[in-house]
Amino acid sequence: MRLARLMTLAATVLSLSCSPALAGPTAQINIPSTDAKALREVAVNLSNYARLSAAPDAGGSLYNVGVVTGLFPWERLKLEAGVDYTTTGTGSKADTHPFSFNVKLATVENAVVNGSPAVAVGMYNLGTYDKPEIKDGISTRQNIAYLLAAKTLPLVGRLTCGGYYGSERALATPANPRRNNSGILVSWDRTITELSDKLWLGVEYMGGNNPNGEMSFAGSWAFSKQVTLLVGMVIFNPFYRLSPADNGAIPGGKPAITTQLTINLP
DSSP: OOSOOOOOOOOOOGGGTTSOOOOOSSBSSSSBOSOOOOBTOEEEEEEEEEESOOSTTSOOOEEEEEEEEEOOOOSSEEEEEEEEEEEOSSOOTGGGSOEEEEEEEEEOTTSSSTTOOEEEEEEEEEEEEEOTTSTTOOEEEEEEEEEEEEEEETTTEEEEEEEEEOOTTTSOOSSOOSSOSEEEEEEEEEEOTTTOTTEEEEEEEEOSSSTTOEEEEEEEEESSSSEEEEEEEEEESTTOOOOGGGTTOOTTOSOEEEEEEEEEEO
C-alpha cells in the first residue's frame, strides 16, 4: 500500500494532455486510500512510471520522490501531510514546477460505532503553477479534493469507494476542455496471508476523461516493517473513446509499469 499516489507533474498541459499527473498521500497504487500516518511516522517514497511504448503519443515517463508524515496523536483520527518532487527528466515546462503538496484527514474502521467504515477526506496535486492560458502554458494546480469510505470484509479484503473533484482548467484536455474534472474512486486490496503476511495485492480505478483517469493492478512485498516494494501496471483511461480532437492520443498516454519503493523511517 504505497505511500504516494505519485506525482504531481504537470502533464496537465493542454498541448501535452496525454500525460498524467500523479501525486501523493498514502495510497493504494495511485489513488488515495483511507490509511494515514500516525504522529511522528514518516514515509519516503521513490516511484517511477516507465512507458511500455515509445510511440509519440505514449506520454513521458515520470519519476517522483515523496515524503509524508502524521500530525495527530490519536489512533482513531489521523491527519497527514506530504510533499512530492516530480520530474520527467526531459526539461519540460512541467519539470520547472516540480513540487506539489497533499493533506488527508482519516478515521479507522469502527471509529464511530462498531462496524462503521474507515473514512478519509483530503486533497492532493496541490501544485504551484497555474498559467494554462499563455503560449505553451500549463497548470500543476489540479487541487483534487476527495472523499472515501472503506470496509474490510472477511476473506474478501478491503473495498474502498468514493469520488473526487478537481480544477477544471488543470484537468482539461483538447477533447474535453470542460466537465472532466470529477469521477469515481474505487479499489480492492488484501494482504494475502494464505501465502505470506508480507504479500499484498490491489486493484483500483479512477474515473474521469482526464490525464489521471486509470485502472491499475499491483502487488507489493514487505521486506521489513521499514521497506516495501510495489510493482504494478497502469492503464490510463481504459474505456476512453477517442475523438478527432484527441489527435489519436488517449488522455494519460500509453500503459506504464510502476515501481514504488516505500521506506518508513523509525
